[in-house]
Amino acid sequence: MPLPEITDSFTGSVNRITLGATKENGGTRTNTVTIGGARNVVYGGSFEDASEKPVIAMDVLDTRPRDWPDALVQAYDDVMDSPGDWAKKCVEEFGAELICIKFDGIHPDKDDKDADHAVKVTEEVLKSVGVPLILWGSRNDEKDNQVMPKVSGAAKGEKCLIGTISEINYKSLTAIAMADGHYLISEAPIDINIAKQVNILASDMGFPLERIVTFQATGALGYGIEYAYSIQERQRLAALTGDKMMAMPAICDVGYESWRAKEAKLEDAPGWGSIADRGPMWEATTAVCLLQAGVDIIRMRHPRSVAVVKNFINKVWS
Amino acid sequence: MALTGLEIFKLLPKTNCKKCGKPTCLAFAMALAQKRAKLEECPDVSDEAKEKLSAASAPPMRKVIFGTGDHQVQVGQETVCFRHEEKFHNPAVLGVTVSDKLDAEAMKKRIESINSLQFERIGIKIGVRTITIVNDSGSPELFAKAAEAVKEGSDLAIILVTDLPDAMAAAVTKVKDRIPLIGCATPKNAEAMAKIAAENKCPLIAKAESIEALSELTEKISGSGVEDIVLTIDGESVKDKLYNYSRIRVLSLKKGFRPLGYPTISFVTGSDDDQVALGVSCICKYSGIVIVDTIEPYALLPMLTAVMNIFTDPQKPVQVEPKIYSIGEPDENSPVMFTTNFSLTYYTVESDVEASRIPSYILVVDTEGTSVLTAYSGDKLNEKTVADAMKKYGIESMVKHRKLIIPGYVAVMSGKLEEATNWEIMVGPRECSMLPKYLKEVWN
Ligand code: B12
Numbered sequence: 001m002p003l004p005e006i007t008d009s010f011t012g013s014v015n016r017i018t019l020g021a022t023k024e025n026g027g028t029r030t031n032t033v034t035i036g037g038a039r040n041v042v043y044g045g046s047f048e049d050a051s052e053k054p055v056i057a058m059d060v061l062d063t064r065p066r067d068w069p070d071a072l073v074q075a076y077d078d079v080m081d082s083p084g085d086w087a088k089k090c091v092e093e094f095g096a097e098l099i100c101i102k103f104d105g106i107h108p109d110k111d112d113k114d115a116d117h118a119v120k121v122t123e124e125v126l127k128s129v130g131v132p133l134i135l136w137g138s139r140n141d142e143k144d145n146q147v148m149p150k151v152s153g154a155a156k157g158e159k160c161l162i163g164t165i166s167e168i169n170y171k172s173l174t175a176i177a178m179a180d181g182h183y184l185i186s187e188a189p190i191d192i193n194i195a196k197q198v199n200i201l202a203s204d205m206g207f208p209l210e211r212i213v214t215f216q217a218t219g220a221l222g223y224g225i226e227y228a229y230s231i232q233e234r235q236r237l238a239a240l241t242g243d244k245m246m247a248m249p250a251i252c253d254v255g256y257e258s259w260r261a262k263e264a265k266l267e268d269a270p271g272w273g274s275i276a277d278r279g280p281m282w283e284a285t286t287a288v289c290l291l292q293a294g295v296d297i298i299r300m301r302h303p304r305s306v307a308v309v310k311n312f313i314n315k316v317w318s
Numbered sequence: 319m320a321l322t323g324l325e326i327f328k329l330l331p332k333t334n335c336k337k338c339g340k341p342t343c344l345a346f347a348m349a350l351a352q353k354r355a356k357l358e359e360c361p362d363v364s365d366e367a368k369e370k371l372s373a374a375s376a377p378p379m380r381k382v383i384f385g386t387g388d389h390q391v392q393v394g395q396e397t398v399c400f401r402h403e404e405k406f407h408n409p410a411v412l413g414v415t416v417s418d419k420l421d422a423e424a425m426k427k428r429i430e431s432i433n434s435l436q437f438e439r440i441g442i443k444i445g446v447r448t449i450t451i452v453n454d455s456g457s458p459e460l461f462a463k464a465a466e467a468v469k470e471g472s473d474l475a476i477i478l479v480t481d482l483p484d485a486m487a488a489a490v491t492k493v494k495d496r497i498p499l500i501g502c503a504t505p506k507n508a509e510a511m512a513k514i515a516a517e518n519k520c521p522l523i524a525k526a527e528s529i530e531a532l533s534e535l536t537e538k539i540s541g542s543g544v545e546d547i548v549l550t551i552d553g554e555s556v557k558d559k560l561y562n563y564s565r566i567r568v569l570s571l572k573k574g575f576r577p578l579g580y581p582t583i584s585f586v587t588g589s590d591d592d593q594v595a596l597g598v599s600c601i602c603k604y605s606g607i608v609i610v611d612t613i614e615p616y617a618l619l620p621m622l623t624a625v626m627n628i629f630t631d632p633q634k635p636v637q638v639e640p641k642i643y644s645i646g647e648p649d650e651n652s653p654v655m656f657t658t659n660f661s662l663t664y665y666t667v668e669s670d671v672e673a674s675r676i677p678s679y680i681l682v683v684d685t686e687g688t689s690v691l692t693a694y695s696g697d698k699l700n701e702k703t704v705a706d707a708m709k710k711y712g713i714e715s716m717v718k719h720r721k722l723i724i725p726g727y728v729a730v731m732s733g734k735l736e737e738a739t740n741w742e743i744m745v746g747p748r749e750c751s752m753l754p755k756y757l758k759e760v761w762n
């Protein structure tokens with residue numbers, strides 16, 4: 001019996017985005033990173049329809065984190081007080097394709113650092129690594145509105161990915177990202193309609209839809225990943241059926257979420273295996289799982305998880 | 319695949335005799351297509367039509383069962399490609415290999431390790447459900463001996479893997495009462511393997527290098543009377559396999575292509591870490607059975623959790639039992655807070671309370687498995703449901719103080735809740751990740 005043809009090819013596709021600006025393009029990055037472009041679901045259709053290789057952004061915090069589990073501290077202890085060295089280590093030793101500076105230290109409940117500090121960290125990291133950057137606020141709206149525009153300015157012209165903007169707080173960051181030539185991350189709480197709404201709001205301010213990446217809150221393995229998984233699948237399907245407001249590449253925050261999981265943190269858990277293995281594997285599994293649903297950038301933390309996921313991506317996306 | 323009304327109409331007598339209670343054959347055909355009528359209601363339908371119609375109404379992916387008793391497993395009969403469309407029905411079965419080359423002692427140890435790969439998450443037991451004996455030795459005697467040893471040492475469902483019919487015949491007689499899944503039938507040995515499967519009433523794995531070859535192979539196998547088939551793709555890169563499993567899923571479910579309408583099995587190899595990554599990919603993208611070599615708990619626990627998550631019903635959230643949970647060893651002076659019985663919410667709160675290292679009581683209110691704000695806006699979380707839960711689970715007798723910490727997102731219910739309970743209401747942070755800091759500040 002001859003095989004029937006699979007006819008339902010999709011009409012739409014995920015936007016293709018190139019992050020980072022090299023010298024020719026007015027920046028100082030040594031390379032750019034292109035993401036998105038999928039014309040089918042993951043493993044759907046033929047390989048030509050697959051997205052660009054998903055990439056890993058490794059997290060660098062602007063101040064030394066105080067609540068990181070030992071497994072992570074061990075990997076970065078020597079560089080945690082110097083975001084520049086930290087970023088360098090991620091790129092040179094662990095193969096990070098992007099660096100995500102997470103400005104936790106500016107949060108009023110954490111170190112309450114000011115804009116000068118954030119600008120200095122940004123400049124340091126820009127100097128120490130050549131990969132494109134992601135600049136991620138603290139999620140305290142008031143403080144982010146004070147600090148992130150300055151951070152944006154410090155990286156002007158570098159074509160960074162900056163965020164996040166939300167339904168209730170998007171105006172100042174959208175305006176400055178547009179002026180400084182960056183790309184935006186729009187955030188929604190596992191909700192397609194809110195995600196669309198944020199994209200519409202940014203677009204209404206004149207921000208090009210082709211320069212947005214969406215962030216649907218990530219749930220870790222065992223802690224709500226099924227919602228994140230299905231929302232990413234639905235977003236991909238919306239893009240493929242031609243919904244321009246949902247055709248953005250997607251980013252997810254695997255590092256932060258998976259290292260909060262009990263399985264990654266609980267020292268004494270008989271029968272679960274050694275904590276040294278559990279944490280990295282929880283993070284890697286969360287990442288691989290979300291890759292199946294269709295995401296383009298994954299924020300990660302542990303070198304071993306990064307190695308496993310990169311190895312997987314290399315097998316399946318080339 | 320389901321037939322349309324018009325396709326069914328073509329198979330009916332077309333006499334419009336009305337004996338079925340419908341005015342015309344066409345009306346009856348439409349009713350059948352919408353499952354509002356049963357074929358038996360037409361007394362004149364031909365045998366040929368009956369056969370075609372019943373074949374068309376069979377599920378597009380066959381259900382395959384192996385193993386016995388409490389350890390029986392069931393795979394297949396999936397109906398959708400994306401879990402949000404309906405749900406994935408039969409959770410992927412995870413299994414681990416045992417080589418027949420192991421000496422008796424090593425084999426016993428390995429079987430015991432595999433048996434112990436059982437865990438509990440969110441109050442639900444998850445674990446390895448099948449043990450796969452591989453005929454690495456090529457010897458029928460050793461394969462049969464290994465089958466006996468596994469039967470002796472484990473209750474898990476058994477899979478027997480060899481390409482040699484002789485070896486299969488020798489091993490299957492030892493364990494046929496356990497209804498093993500056996501394989502692999504290939505284009506070369508299909509006849510002999512199908513015969514063994516038919517004689518021993520075991521489901522059979524069909525293995526070929528392409529999906530074209532696979533569909534010819536299953537036609538041949540089902541032609542010889544073996545209906546319970548599991549598919550596997552051999553000899554290609556990991557990438558090709560994953561794309562092919564997706565094609566099989568689409569061809570069987572969307573195109574109703576019978577020769578591929580069976581569950582699939584993947585054999586995953588590589589370093590322990592790489593097996594986890596590939597295993598999870600197979601779990602999400604359409605392998606009903608995933609067999610790994612690793613026996614590391616740190617590798618199995620995340621894979622099993624992935625199965626649990628991906629196969630939950632998206633329409634019915636996973637819930638925890640509403641009651642009072644003790645975190646650490648709280649006493650009569652410990653803080654009391656409430657949250658909802660949505661597993662995601664509860665476990666998020668629980669891990670943050672744990673992180674605070676302040677022993678506490680968490681009162682879980684029954685909100686039918688919805689998050690804090692979803693429950694509040696759906697009126698499942700209000701002063702009455704909280705007060706009732708406090709009474710029902712007897713929090714009053716567990717602490718001396720009368721202070722209740724509530725989620726920051728529902729600060730608006732403070733006033734009414736204070737009235738309904740006579741407890742002092744303390745509004746906690748919105749995000750429970752801030753609970754450790756908050757508790758340290760307010761509870762000292
Ligand atoms: C998924 C979802 C659903 C799912 C349900 C999933 C589920 N099992 O609950 C579905 C699709 C069914 C749904 C339905 C509805 N939803 Co809804 N939903 C969501 C969504 C996107 C995520 C909810 C979630 O899972 N959150 C994650 C969990 C972990 O969060 P959480 O329970 O709040 O817990 C956090 C905090 O509250 C806190 N916390 C929890 N417990 C405790 C305890 C203490 C002591 C402390 C200090 C802190 C704390 O820590 C947790 C982590 O930060 C939210 C958007 C959002 N921003 O949350 C909307 C949202 C909650 N939904 C909303 C609405 C309006 C509804 C509907 C009424 C819509 C409708 N008109 O039909 C229905 C109601 C259904 C009903 N009748 O019960 C609104 C609520 C508006 C409001 N501000 O009150 C939201 C906020 C969306 C919006 N912005 O409009 N929803």
Ligand code: SF4
Nearest residue numbers: 334335336338343360
């Ligand atoms: S009983 Fe059969 S033949 Fe008669 S009208 Fe109904 S479908 Fe047609």
